[in-house]
Amino acid sequence: MIPLKENTWKGQSSFKSADTITAIATPSGEGGIGIVRISGSQSIKISAELFKPKKPVKEFKSHCLYYGTIINPLNNSPIDDGLLTIMKSPHSYTGEDIVEIHCHGGSLILQRVLETVLKCGARIAEPGEFTKRAFLNNKMDLAQAEAVIDIIRAKTDLALEAARKHLSGRLSEKINAAKEDLVNLLCHIEAELDFPDEEDIGSLSNIGINSRIENSIAAINNFLSTYEEGKILLNGLKAIIIGRANVGKSSLLNILLKEERAVVTPMPGTTRDIIEEVINIKGIPVRLMDTAGLRETKDAVEEIGIRFTMERLKKAQLVLFVVDAAQDDISEDLKLFEKVETGKKIIMVFNKMDIADKYSMDKLTKSFAGRSIVKISARKGNGIDELRNAIYLSAVGQSAGDVQDVIITNARHKKSLDKALDNLKSAQDAIKNDLSREFLACEIKGAIDCLGEIIGETTSDDILERIFSQFCIGK
Ligand SMILES: Nc1nc2c(ncn2[C@@H]2O[C@H](COP(=O)(O)OP(=O)(O)OP(=O)(O)O)[C@@H](O)[C@H]2O)c(=O)[nH]1
Ligand SMILES: [Mg+2]
Known part of the structure; x- marks a missing residue:
């Protein structure tokens, strides 16, 4: 039988330290x-x-x-x-x-x-x-201990709520349940290996094992799917305003900020540098970046600005793609959209609705059908509440402001879940390739250890040291 790991810090009985x-x-x-x-x-x-x-x-x-x-x-x-x-x-x-x-x-x-x-x-x-x-x-x-730091450091209501749920043990409960399923499976496989002639144990078919592993993979994927949202709850959302020159990007930044922060002129190519400001949308800090309008240019300064924009785009979690809804020719916007669409969340912002006519609107709506679209007038201030709401929903995802039961906010937990997933996929490969059940048992055990790392059962001592050293003195 392969022994499960346990950290050396923690003995079986209650820990005692001589020092007060x-x-x-x-x-x-x-x-x-x-x-x-x-x-x-x-x-x-x-x-x-x-x-x-x-x-x-x-x-x-x-x-x-x-x-x-x-x-x-x-x-x-x-x-x-x-x-x-x-x-x-x-x-x-x-x-x-x-x-x-x-x-x-x-x-x-x-x-x-x-x-x-x-x-x-x-x-x-x-x-x-x-x-x-x-x-x-x-x-x-350990997951609860980490939640103590998260509570102390929470900057938003939602981050605080997520941390409170971790501290209450909800995350640990769910991780333990996922782990328990795998421990049961491992016990059965190992019993079969150790006592091959014992009829009471009942043999597990490859299909049966595979389907139980499949369930565990689904449970882990479920945790992992909350991580992007979790990061935003913790650190805020990075949103970039992108679009052709003169579509009203800086006007949009100003109206969201409620101040004249960026220069607005009727001349295309006004913004050269990235302008960054933080706004608070229903408790979530949103870092907004206004950028240089993207177009072919011979102006060296503008060209540098455009390069900066493309670099910042890579780091953004949300794109506000602004289009001038009053223009007839949107071929350049469509070309640009192709470059920007890199699997990131995008909100299409149709601006200048105060002067848009039905013909240009129909064309735009058809071209961006199926996308998340918000129609605004940055000049008149129309549609801004809807846009704020769309930004908020893209940040909090499906939970729509109600922090889900369990949300992964910690990079260490994500890493352990990724590793557990790798182990389970290797276990499935072992079944597919008809390898011996020892291989299978070894991979399942690896996944169990990774889940145990999250709650501190199998975490190495140096990681424990690192986690606790992040705390303030007195906590
Ligand atoms: N009618 C109307 N005009 C607008 C609206 N929003 C912006 N504009 C005008 O459009 C022009 C360009 O606005 P900006 O906000 O500077 O546009 P931009 O996309 O930042 O432009 P660049 O920095 O050059 O890329 C200005 O004259 C604005 O007053 C709107 O909602 N309606
Ligand atoms: Mg501008």
């Missing part, structure tokens, strides 16, 4: 309240030395707040008045005894409280060490 750690848990700068956090077996003993309440600290109930004076135990001089709460093991964030000292939120006062805690025997926590301890004490898995 401490850090300032609130951000630097001035604030009403600042918190110094202590975690570990000595935390209650340490707090009893420096906190002087009416009744002794050792009589404090867990999860209650007590008022007292924080003192320097060397000379009994007061440092600050404050509140203290104890969260006894295992019912705490780290699973260890945690003490939080709430004092006034000035950097000097917090520093003095921290120094006193250190003098009483704690050591300063490394970045992410509280969460690392929570992970090692099985209070949360």
Whole structure:
């Protein structure tokens, strides 16, 4: 039987560290309240030395707040008045005894409280060490621990919602379910290999195995299909405004921004450089790029601008392809569209609707039939809400603002899912080529390990180190 991997950090039983750690848990700068956090077996003993309440600290109930004076135990001089709460093991964030000292939120006062805690025997926590301890004490898995960073760093409502769902364990549940299906399949295959004569086990046909692998591939593809959307929720959407010269690209940027940011003139070739601005569409930051109109030109500066436009196009996630709806000849727009259409999401923006006639409109509509089309007048401001909505929908995809049950936002998770998919495809090849079931078992095991990496069961120690080092101190 091939053993499944397990990381060496995490033992089978509850993790114990000899050190009691401490850090300032609130951000630097001035604030009403600042918190110094202590975690570990000595935390209650340490707090009893420096906190002087009416009744002794050792009589404090867990999860209650007590008022007292924080003192320097060397000379009994007061440092600050404050509140203290104890969260006894295992019912705490780290699973260890945690003490939080709430004092006034000035950097000097917090520093003095921290120094006193250190003098009483704690050591300063490394970045992410509280969460690392929570992970090692099985209070949360790795995907949940990563969600803690995502919550702290969330810049949009939707990113926050996705991170909250990960922290609640929804992602881990789904990954575990996908993993469990493969573990069951592997057990059956290995039982057959180990006990070929045992009739009770029942033999699995190649077709049966293939269809179970197919189901797992579909489940993994389902996760992967949410990644593009997940990246946008986390980092915002890069949208590029593209079109022939003079179609109204800069006018569109200005009206979306609600300010006269880009120069607009009736002369084709006005914009030379890329103009980049961020707008907020229903909580999603959209980085809009206005570009040089694309046309044949002998002007060296304009030519450079056009080259920049094509380079930026590669990096954009959404193209707003602007067409002048009032013009009769759209042959150049069609040629340009062919160059731009590279599998990216495109919204066709028919501009200058205030002066467009039925003839030119019919021609345009027919040429771009089946595309997502929004009709606007950048000059009059018509159709802009519809365009904002279309941009928003292209960013949030099918969820239309309701964060799906599980959405992949983390590049590490995507990589593990990709690897699991490769393993399962190799397993299918092994069936197709009639290779021995050992090969098959090995590939399925590889896929199981990759899924285990996401929740931290099979993650290598250096990756664990790297993940927790991204945290801030005090979390
Ligand atoms: N009637 C009408 N005119 C418009 C509209 N939008 C833009 N224009 C005019 O079209 C001309 C070109 O507008 P721009 O926004 O500079 O066009 P552009 O695509 O950025 O042009 P380049 O930077 O040269 O590529 C200006 O005279 C605008 O006032 C519109 O909705 N209706
Ligand atoms: Mg322009």
